[in-house]
Amino acid sequence: MTRYVLRQVMSGLAVLLATSVIVFGLLHLAPGDPASILAGPDAAEDTIAAIRTEMGLDQHPVAQYLDWLRQLLTGDLGMSYTLGQPVSELIGQRIGSTLQLTVTATFLMILLGTAMGVGLATSKSRVIKQGIDSMATLALAMPPFVSGVLLIFLFAVVWGVLPSGGEASLLGEPADAVSRLILPSIAMALPTAPVLGRLLATEMRRTRDQEFVLTAQAKGASTRWITWRHVVPNSLGPAIVELGIRVGHLLGGVVVAEAIFARAGLGSLLVEAVQTRDYRLAQVLLLLGIAVMIAAQLATEVCMARLDPRIRLGVSS
Secondary structure, three states: OHHHHHHHHHHHHHHHHHHHHHHHHHHHHOOOOHHHHHHOOOOOHHHHHHHHHHHOOOOOHHHHHHHHHHHHHOOOOOEOOOOOOEHHHHHHHHHHHHHHHHHHHHHHHHHHHHHHHHHHHHOOOHHHHHHHHHHHHHHHHOOHHHHHHHHHHHHHHHOOOOOOOOOOOOOOOHHHHHHHHHHHHHHHHOOOHHHHHHHHHHHHHHHOOOHHHHHHHHOOOOHHHHHHHHHOHHHHHHHHHHHHHHHHHHHHHHHHHHHHOOOOOHHHHHHHHHHOOOHHHHHHHHHHHHHHHHHHHHHHHHHHHHHOHHHHHOOOO
């Protein structure tokens, strides 16, 4: 198992290195110049050139990338061009908000997905199945920016039961903080939960025909006990793999959710960095998001290897 994990970690690091090149290249190919933005619209060419030299932007792109990579490897994330603060400090100020939102949305995604999957696989009522399937289709069809606006209109404007946005300290004002997390978390979880639910339902239907389930039924075990003791645990494989992928989708949804619900997290910080051509800040934020996605995928692969030893041994089924 240790060799398998090490192999996957090395693969993840290789992917991270390759994506760092892509992120650096794409940002520097984008139109715009941070030196011109800092200097102002009426600045002279000599002033802009001096700022470019001070920021190191007059060097060859390869030299700039290697210098950035060297700083990353030594733990130095650099300084923000436009905000004039260390990138690590800016991330530390905003990461709490994004972590709260992402963890809550992931929890809701798992909860809703499991409920949908078990409901579709075990319900004997055709009406209930069609209702769950229709709700899943509707949720899939609504991206976060649509569901977010709709949730604000219903729960904040029409009914007035939840705040429309903003954030509060989870330690200082926990009730207010949780109430402000509900709507953006639901908006992020809704498009992803049905995928987990349908995968789980399909696998549960297949698992119910396995011999160990039929044996438990023949021994007189209750349907509920068989479902939660045998069927659900043995049907989690595809859903676990999909969960790792969907965490990456959630990170993409953070940018939209923070904009709609006025949250000051890493997503809104990334938007600011891209708009002002703050290469150093944008590069680190994008690379951080990719690293989290790789870590989530690695975690799901390790879970799958624990559930099925054939995976880590490289044996085909």
